[in-house]
Amino acid sequence: xxxxxxxxxxxxxxxxxxxxxxxxxxxxxxxxxxxxxxxxxxxxxxxxxxxxxxxxxxxxxxxxxxxxxxxxxxxxxxxxxxxxxxxxxxxxxxxxxxxxxxxxxxxxxxxxxxxxxxxxxxxxxxxxxxxxxxxxxxxxxxxxxxxxxxxxxxxxxxxxxxxxxxxxxxxxxxxxxxxxxxxxxxxxxxxxxxxxxxxxxxxxxxxxxxxxxxxxxxxxxxxxxxxxxxxxxxxxxxxxxxxxxxxxxxxxxxxxxxxxxxxxxxxxxxxxxxxxxxxxxxxxxxxxxxxxxxxxxxxxxxxxxxxxxxxxxxxxxxxxxxxxxxxxxxxxxxxxxxxxxxxxxxxxxxxxxxxxxxxxxxxxxxxxxxxxxxxxxxxxxxxxxxxxxxxxxxxxxxxxxxxxxxxxxxxxxxxxxxxxxxxxxxxxxxxxxxxxxx
Numbered sequence: 001x002x003x004x005x006x007x008x009x010x011x012x013x014x015x016x017x018x019x020x021x022x023x024x025x026x027x028x029x030x031x032x033x034x035x036x037x038x039x040x041x042x043x044x045x046x047x048x049x050x051x052x053x054x055x056x057x058x059x060x061x062x063x064x065x066x067x068x069x070x071x072x073x074x075x076x077x078x079x080x081x082x083x084x085x086x087x088x089x090x091x092x093x094x095x096x097x098x099x100x101x102x103x104x105x106x107x108x109x110x111x112x113x114x115x116x117x118x119x120x121x122x123x124x125x126x127x128x129x130x131x132x133x134x135x136x137x138x139x140x141x142x143x144x145x146x147x148x149x150x151x152x153x154x155x156x157x158x159x160x161x162x163x164x165x166x167x168x169x170x171x172x173x174x175x176x177x178x179x180x181x182x183x184x185x186x187x188x189x190x191x192x193x194x195x196x197x198x199x200x201x202x203x204x205x206x207x208x209x210x211x212x213x214x215x216x217x218x219x220x221x222x223x224x225x226x227x228x229x230x231x232x233x234x235x236x237x238x239x240x241x242x243x244x245x246x247x248x249x250x251x252x253x254x255x256x257x258x259x260x261x262x263x264x265x266x267x268x269x270x271x272x273x274x275x276x277x278x279x280x281x282x283x284x285x286x287x288x289x290x291x292x293x294x295x296x297x298x299x300x301x302x303x304x305x306x307x308x309x310x311x312x313x314x315x316x317x318x319x320x321x322x323x324x325x326x327x328x329x330x331x332x333x334x335x336x337x338x339x340x341x342x343x344x345x346x347x348x349x350x351x352x353x354x355x356x357x358x359x360x361x362x363x364x365x366x367x368x369x370x371x372x373x374x375x376x377x378x379x380x381x382x383x384x385x386x387x388x389x390x391x392x393x394x395x396x397x398x399x400x401x402x403x404x405x406x407x408x409x410x411x412x413x414x415x416x417x418x419x420x421x422x423x424x425x426x427x428x429x430x431x432x433x434x435x436x437x438x
Contacts (some may be wrong), residue, residue: 001230016116041105048078172311184345
């Protein structure tokens with residue numbers, strides 16, 4: 001067993017998240033697992049605390065150092081809360097002992113909220129799969145890992161805790177860094193009536209995976225290209241079409257899992273993004289959007305270009321001046337972050353996580369899975385796609401009341417003869433009452 005360290009550095013991508021986060025503006029994402037029977041809260045707590053020693057890099061709290069934030073070992077066990085009470089209230093990131101994740105339950109649903117500094121969806125998804133697997137064992141379900149679960153007895157791979165950005169970093173001359181291509185340009189910004197008390201509406205679509213795949217085959221495109229185009233057209237049809245004023249281009253941020261191109265077993269952050277730009281000077285078409293997304297992803301998944309982008313992101317961290325500037329002053333230097341992630345540089349994030357691969361023995365007990373990103377001041381609208389079994393799930397988290405985008409997307413699915421189930425729920429942004437922190 002690898003020696004457990006009392007503290008650890010944040011990975012390259014994670015270093016900026018605490019500096020960009022405030023009480024009601026956090027870079028969080030949610031994973032929702034729906035079981036076939038009501039969740040036993042006590043059994044889930046046991047499962048989480050049984051699994052955490054195997055995922056030691058997640059058993060941490062956030063601590064502010066003089067130069068950078070760091071992770072320190074957590075000193076208390078995790079407790080599970082009630083989803084109705086906590087809603088989508090902020091994580092206690094900057095409170096003493098506050099963890100960087102939270103588990104809540106309601107009925108048959110497990111809600112796991114993660115601060116992005118912990119890792120990306122690929123890494124934390126492995127942790128969540130392990131927790132659900134352990135929970136099913138705790139409740140007497142006959143499940144087997146089948147090579148798809150990191151169990152408590154799975155040997156630790158040192159690569160799980162590596163900073164893959166630094167692993168693949170190669171110093172480049174300043175002239176070769178990809179600053180301009182990552183910077184982008186001003187984009188159309190979705191605006192509307194904000195919910196009170198930082199509330200968030202969660203809108204979920206569930207589609208039959210095989211129907212979507214068959215449609216994409218007939219169109220000669222991928223699922224990501226079709227759904228990304230459908231979302232872009234919904235933004236245009238719902239928010240722009242028919243308006244007299246000129247609008248900027250729709251720009252979608254589409255995450256790229258770098259593990260596909262640079263081998264790594266890291267459970268930390270290891271992803272970049274493709275910036276998809278759809279001009280609105282003339283009305284876009286579905287076919288045109290599919291083509292633009294195809295070309296953008298092809299361009300941005302070129303390995304040589306990705307290598308340059310890795311070097312660009314790491315270079316910003318390893319600059320000598322960044323190693324001596326006190327953390328309290330680093331916020332003054334966040335202007336460069338707005339070059340990449342500023343409010344005006346994207347319309348929304350659209351992410352297709354892909355297929356969550358679970359053991360077949362878990363099929364009777366896990367009925368569905370949804371992933372979502374929390375909206376924030378930079379992006380009041382987010383969209384995430386994930387598939388499990390034969391369900392393809394799209395989740396919008398939005399901070400505004402208007403539903404024009406959903407209406408336009410629903411009309412698209414009807415026109416394309418795709419069946420779908422639809423649900424919507426408003427989550428409070430402030431917890432309803434005092435609760436014990438896990």
